[in-house]
Amino acid sequence: MSDIYSITIDNKECVIVADGFNIHLQSVKCKAPVFDSFSQHDVIITAQGKTSAPIVLLYQNPIISELSPRFGIKAGGTTLTFSASNLNTGNDLMVSIDGSECFVTDINENQIMCTTSNYTTSGAKVAVTVTFGNAVRDGPTFTYTTNPTVTDFQPNKGIQA
Structure with a gap:
């Protein structure tokens, strides 16, 4: 858990969920910020002092x-x-x-x-x-x-x- 410093979606914090880490699946869950429109946003993960390349997240309107x-x-x-x-x-x-x-x-x-x-x-x-x-x-x-x-x-x- 301490390896991940932050997760942001278009520079807005994605709050890491307390029990959201799964070492076996190498996954982490976070509560995404609200965006008002159907659109694409960049997810950036900072871990161990390194920043990931942007990953595209699509916000949909159900x-x-x-x-x-x-x-x-x-x-x-x-x-x-x-x-x-x-x-x-x-x-x-x-x-x-x-x-x-x-x-x-x-x-x-x-x-x-x-x-x-x-x-x-x-x-x-x-x-x-x-x-x-x-x-x-x-x-x-x-x-x-x-x-x-x-x-x-x-x-x-x-x-x-």
Whole structure:
């Protein structure tokens, strides 16, 4: 850890994460500064008194465009699919529905899938947010519906085995 003096992105400090060193993978993690636009930036690492050549880092703007389905039962367990672009951005992805976590099960460049958690009320449209580290993107609204009640089932007889 003491070998790395600093990491900068376009002369802004990239704060080294306390447990971000992995000697086996020869990697280090840092919390990147915020830039407002989709653009390329130079990363420079200074270690043991030597400065690296610039490494290009691309800042992307993840955009959430669609959500399907737009409703699910308040007991949770509904699988949601977000259509989007530029999703391979950062590594701290979280989806929440009105503050309740939607557990991410799959992600690629254009799609996120998550499973809703239990929610206490039903009927109202609630906010959906997707968080990439410190960047928050609002998604389409979601509506929790009442849990189904089984009143009858057919057939109610079967063959004896």
